[in-house]
Amino acid sequence: MHFHVITIFPEIFDSYMNESIIGRALKNKLISVKFYNPRDCVKGSKSNYRPVDDKPYGGGAGMVLRAEPILETFLRVEKNIKSKKTKVVIFSAKGKFFNQKIAHDWVKKYEEIVFISGRYEGIDERVKKALKAEEVSIGPYVLTDGDVATMVVSSAMVRLIPGVIRLESLKEETHWNLLLKKEKNGSVGKNGLEHPQYTRPEILKYKGKNYRVPKVLLSGNHKKIENWKQSN
Numbered sequence: 641m642h643f644h645v646i647t648i649f650p651e652i653f654d655s656y657m658n659e660s661i662i663g664r665a666l667k668n669k670l671i672s673v674k675f676y677n678p679r680d681c682v683k684g685s686k687s688n689y690r691p692v693d694d695k696p697y698g699g700g701a702g703m704v705l706r707a708e709p710i711l712e713t714f715l716r717v718e719k720n721i722k723s724k725k726t727k728v729v730i731f732s733a734k735g736k737f738f739n740q741k742i743a744h745d746w747v748k749k750y751e752e753i754v755f756i757s758g759r760y761e762g763i764d765e766r767v768k769k770a771l772k773a774e775e776v777s778i779g780p781y782v783l784t785d786g787d788v789a790t791m792v793v794s795s796a797m798v799r800l801i802p803g804v805i806r807l808e809s810l811k812e813e814t815h816w817n818l819l820l821k822k823e824k825n826g827s828v829g830k831n832g833l834e835h836p837q838y839t840r841p842e843i844l845k846y847k848g849k850n851y852r853v854p855k856v857l858l859s860g861n862h863k864k865i866e867n868w869k870q871s872n
Contacts, residue, residue: 648678653787653790657791661804677713680713681716700761705759725750725751726751726753729793731758733783757785778792835869838854
């Protein structure tokens with residue numbers, strides 16, 4: 641899968657995208673990520689700042705990202721898109737809430753994903769209309785930028801790409817049985833949420849109290865352990 645990220649601060653992603661699971665997926669060429677800065681498309685600016693925002697029509701606080709630099713940037717993105725199975729996403733607090741099912745559907749349906757990261761008071765609405773983009777939010781709150789949202793959504797998607805994580809591990813995670821109702825849900829607990837996890841030591845001592853691993857997990861009885869996981 642190929643990710644294309646339009647952002648005015650591409651350097652923010654350097655550490656996140658090159659570490660852990662996403663970093664390994666990049667190294668193994670299971671995914672690719674390219675960044676595009678709208679500032680590079682600002683023409684005729686007399687300053688080095690190359691502004692990409694302006695005051696909103698109708699008044700109001702803050703600034704709005706202009707449509708022209710983003711649309712010019714998208715033309716550059718198009719040159720690197722090799723598949724018609726492409727999805728364009730704009731991150732916005734007023735967008736549709738992202739969830740595990742959406743992540744799964746996008747991974748199955750698309751080969752190219754374009755993320756447009758907003759800032760300030762948002763993006764000129766005409767970008768959404770011109771690119772037929774889907775507006776998405778990662779939760780009922782407002783972020784300072786869409787870059788964090790891009791990281792969240794890409795993280796949720798990358799781990800679902802075949803070869804990135806073992807399927808057995810995915811089936812034991814939160815929300816899996818809500819995602820694929822027809823499949824057996826492995827060890828996912830009640831309400832589709834992942835069961836509590838424990839590791840060594842068997843008895844954890846903290847501030848004078850002992851916190852023990854549930855005895856059933858130490859029993860070696862696989863049937864009882866599975867029942868415990870399903871009910872917690």
